[in-house]
Amino acid sequence: MANKQYIVIGLGRFGASVAKTLYKLNCEVVAVDIDVHKVEDIADYVTHSVCLDATDEVALTQLGITNFDVAIVSIGSDIQASIMVTLALKELGVQYIISKSSNSTHTKILQKIGATKVIQPENDLGIRIAHSIVSSNVLDYIQLSDEYQVNELLIPDDWANKSIYQMNFREKFRISVVAIKRDKDIIVSPTNDDVLKNGDIVVCICKNKDMDQIRKYLK
Ligand code: ATP
Numbered sequence: 001m002a003n004k005q006y007i008v009i010g011l012g013r014f015g016a017s018v019a020k021t022l023y024k025l026n027c028e029v030v031a032v033d034i035d036v037h038k039v040e041d042i043a044d045y046v047t048h049s050v051c052l053d054a055t056d057e058v059a060l061t062q063l064g065i066t067n068f069d070v071a072i073v074s075i076g077s078d079i080q081a082s083i084m085v086t087l088a089l090k091e092l093g094v095q096y097i098i099s100k101s102s103n104s105t106h107t108k109i110l111q112k113i114g115a116t117k118v119i120q121p122e123n124d125l126g127i128r129i130a131h132s133i134v135s136s137n138v139l140d141y142i143q144l145s146d147e148y149q150v151n152e153l154l155i156p157d158d159w160a161n162k163s164i165y166q167m168n169f170r171e172k173f174r175i176s177v178v179a180i181k182r183d184k185d186i187i188v189s190p191t192n193d194d195v196l197k198n199g200d201i202v203v204c205i206c207k208n209k210d211m212d213q214i215r216k217y218l219k
Contacts, residue, residue, distance in 0.1 A: 015074030165192035175206040
């Protein structure tokens with residue numbers, strides 16, 4: 001299967017980091033900015049880098065914008081430009097648009113004009129870090145939907161040497177354990193017979209409200 005093609009528009013710290021990482025992950029990445037210095041700086045780290053004003057629909061069309069599977073609009077401080085670019089991509093028929101927002105009003109507008117996904121990196125990272133520091137056993141957290149989240153839990157001492165069956169996670173905590181991380185190994189979909197060891201990290205999916213219970217338990 002052909003690699004997906006990504007276009008990253010706006011090469012501030014966030015956009016440049018996304019573009020370089022996608023390229024490292026063997027994706028085809030075109031990086032775009034209105035500032036020629038930003039375009040030159042990233043040239044060696046992406047497939048192509050192009051200097052253009054992304055609010056210009058003609059320029060986007062000439063770039064073959066509809067050939068890209070995913071467009072990432074990473075323009076934060078110039079809200080007007082961010083909205084105009086997202087709208088242009090939508091009107092030109094780009095199927096999957098991820099737009100970066102700077103505040104909640106900006107988020108609402110981007111959602112209204114049809115961004116597939118709106119991210120607010122500082123906010124999202126803040127939430128994630130807060131979740132991991134409020135309980136030292138919660139190492140990482142991802143919000144899957146309004147209702148569900150994925151967590152990585154460092155098991156407390158009293159879970160060690162107990163099997164998944166004995167732990168009875170579903171009944172006791174209403175969580176589904178999808179994997180156990182042990183040193184460099186990962187046990188995917190552990191069975192009832194798998195036994196937890198000290199230092200194991202349990203990767204689980206649960207409802208938000210049930211995670212609150214677990215946090216209280218782990219404290
Ligand atoms: P961060 O550096 O934290 O990611 P940010 O998202 O606020 O911050 P900005 O400083 O807004 O980043 O930079 C976004 C980039 O988008 C800049 O490099 C800017 O030149 C570029 N940019 C702004 N308007 C346009 C446009 N119309 N077309 C293409 N690029 C643009």
